[in-house]
Amino acid sequence: MKFLDALMGRTKPVKANLDALFAIPQAALTLQAGGGFLPTGVGAVCYRANEGAAFATMQTDVQQLLDADGGPAVERSTDSYGFTWLVCRQEPDQVSELVTELHTVNRTLEDNGFGPSLLCSQVGFRSPDGRTLGLVYLYKRGTFYPFAPQPGERRDNALELQVRGLVAGDVPLESDLGRWLALWGAPGLG
Amino acid sequence: MARTRFKSDRGLTARMGLVGFLLAALYLGFGAYLVYASNSIAVGAIIVVALAWGQWYFSDKMALAAMRARVVTPEQAPELHGMIDRLCALADMPKPRVAIADTDLPNAFATGRSPDHAVVCVTTGILRRLDAEELEGVLSHELAHVANRDVAVMTVASALGLLAGFITRWGLYFGGGNRDRGGAPAFIVIWLVSILVYAISFLLTRALSRYRELSADRCGAFLTGKPSALASALTKISGDMARIPSRDLRAAESMNAFFIAPAIRTASLGGLIDSHPPLEKRLEQLARVSAELGRPL
Numbered sequence: 355m356k357f358l359d360a361l362m363g364r365t366k367p368v369k370a371n372l373d374a375l376f377a378i379p380q381a382a383l384t385l386q387a388g389g390g391f392l393p394t395g396v397g398a399v400c401y402r403a404n405e406g407a408a409f410a411t412m413q414t415d416v417q418q419l420l421d422a423d424g425g426p427a428v429e430r431s432t433d434s435y436g437f438t439w440l441v442c443r444q445e446p447d448q449v450s451e452l453v454t455e456l457h458t459v460n461r462t463l464e465d466n467g468f469g470p471s472l473l474c475s476q477v478g479f480r481s482p483d484g485r486t487l488g489l490v491y492l493y494k495r496g497t498f499y500p501f502a503p504q505p506g507e508r509r510d511n512a513l514e515l516q517v518r519g520l521v522a523g524d525v526p527l528e529s530d531l532g533r534w535l536a537l538w539g540a541p542g543l544g
Numbered sequence: 545m546a547r548t549r550f551k552s553d554r555g556l557t558a559r560m561g562l563v564g565f566l567l568a569a570l571y572l573g574f575g576a577y578l579v580y581a582s583n584s585i586a587v588g589a590i591i592v593v594a595l596a597w598g599q600w601y602f603s604d605k606m607a608l609a610a611m612r613a614r615v616v617t618p619e620q621a622p623e624l625h626g627m628i629d630r631l632c633a634l635a636d637m638p639k640p641r642v643a644i645a646d647t648d649l650p651n652a653f654a655t656g657r658s659p660d661h662a663v664v665c666v667t668t669g670i671l672r673r674l675d676a677e678e679l680e681g682v683l684s685h686e687l688a689h690v691a692n693r694d695v696a697v698m699t700v701a702s703a704l705g706l707l708a709g710f711i712t713r714w715g716l717y718f719g720g721g722n723r724d725r726g727g728a729p730a731f732i733v734i735w736l737v738s739i740l741v742y743a744i745s746f747l748l749t750r751a752l753s754r755y756r757e758l759s760a761d762r763c764g765a766f767l768t769g770k771p772s773a774l775a776s777a778l779t780k781i782s783g784d785m786a787r788i789p790s791r792d793l794r795a796a797e798s799m800n801a802f803f804i805a806p807a808i809r810t811a812s813l814g815g816l817i818d819s820h821p822p823l824e825k826r827l828e829q830l831a832r833v834s835a836e837l838g839r840p841l
Contacts, residue, residue, distance in 0.1 A: 402634060404769030406838025435630055436677055467841045471769050473634055494636035507622075535633050536626075 396542030596703035681774030688763035705745030
């Protein structure tokens with residue numbers, strides 16, 4: 355079928371496994387025990403906003419839904435590449451609640467047929483000495499990777515590889531290092 | 545299963561399939577006829593197929609050399625790389641190499657034998673003219689060409705057409721000297737058949753090329769979710785294209801099939817020999833995609 359698809363110019367969207375997000379709280383415990391990293395309580399979903407009313411309506415709806423619980427308001431921002439970030443905040447120790455919110459955003463986009471527009475979801479961590487770390491979920495791959503930005507658009511590769519070893523048992527990790535996308539200026543990181 | 549708006553266009557797929565089928569039938573018939581008619585031409589067929597293979601295998605190097613493009617690193621072109629990084633993550637495809645051609649001609653092309661060996665090239669002219677969103681639309685169109693393996697498809701589609709063209713141009717010299725085995729009349733029949741095959745395969749490959757372009761437009765528009773940005777980019781590029789004097793463009797002629805918009809305006813026989821669909825048709829399709837995206841599920 356792959357050959358036929360190539361012949362006919364078809365590209366099929368990949369199915370994502372959103373349940374993998376619920377493995378993040380376990381990974382957070384491991385990061386705290388093994389690396390001294392504490393959750394910042396900030397997480398975000400990055401997606402490509404589509405043109406048209408259907409997307410705008412859905413985007414407003416999901417924000418209202420998440421704000422209905424009375425917690426910190428969900429923020430929306432657009433980065434320099436034209437991608438939208440929906441930023442969720444919770445108390446630092448409430449990682450499960452944060453992940454549930456991220457899952458809701460992902461699920462809503464998917465249910466409205468905008469699954470292909472999802473790029474990634476990201477949860478922030480910080481070490482006592484001030485280093486930041488993002489655990490990024492790649493929607494299209496169904497895998498995670500660590501992203502440790504440093505000032506001046508550089509990455510702390512040593513830390514990223516160390517974290518990969520730490521959380522390997524908790525979450526499915528992206529094996530292709532070429533897909534460890536840099537997310538400069540991601541909300542809650544750096 | 546998750547619902548998706550990423551639907552394939554049945555009509556487009558059907559038309560593409562029909563053209564592909566006609567090409568395959570034409571080539572099988574032509575190949576069988578050649579083997580039946582002359583052994584020496586069968587050897588020629590192998591040589592031409594080998595040439596076509598080389599053209600496909602080295603397509604990235606040849607295209608970059610022809611355009612005098614240079615591959616750029618993420619440090620040299622951070623914005624361009626960042627854009628392609630994200631589009632590739634969105635489309636879940638390996639990242640192609642990125643090249644920039646130093647020419648004012650506003651255009652972009654993708655080439656390479658497989659998605660793992662692909663190159664996406666933009667000209668400095670297009671970087672200067674388009675804003676970020678439009679450039680992203682153009683890049684997603686090129687990435688769709690890579691994902692759809694259009695270089696391989698078009699090489700296969702045109703390979704035997706090349707042989708027919710080869711016989712049409714040079715066949716009489718070779719055939720004329722070989723009078724021992726029944727002589728020139730038999731060869732003239734081969735020559736006439738070759739002319740016919742060449743003409744038909746030319747029209748069919750051009751039709752296939754136009755369908756691949758429409759398909760890439762559609763995939764690209766769904767990828768970025770902004771069909772209007774691609775439409776606006778196409779309008780800008782085409783407007784600029786028509787104004788540029790044609791003598792400056794002769795060097796670019798061999799690259800025409802892989803450009804996002806053809807660099808050279810050909811006198812069109814009702815659009816039959818164009819490698820790209822007319823602008824109105826592309827804009828119309830993008831408008832349909834835009835309407836589909838705006839509708840609630």
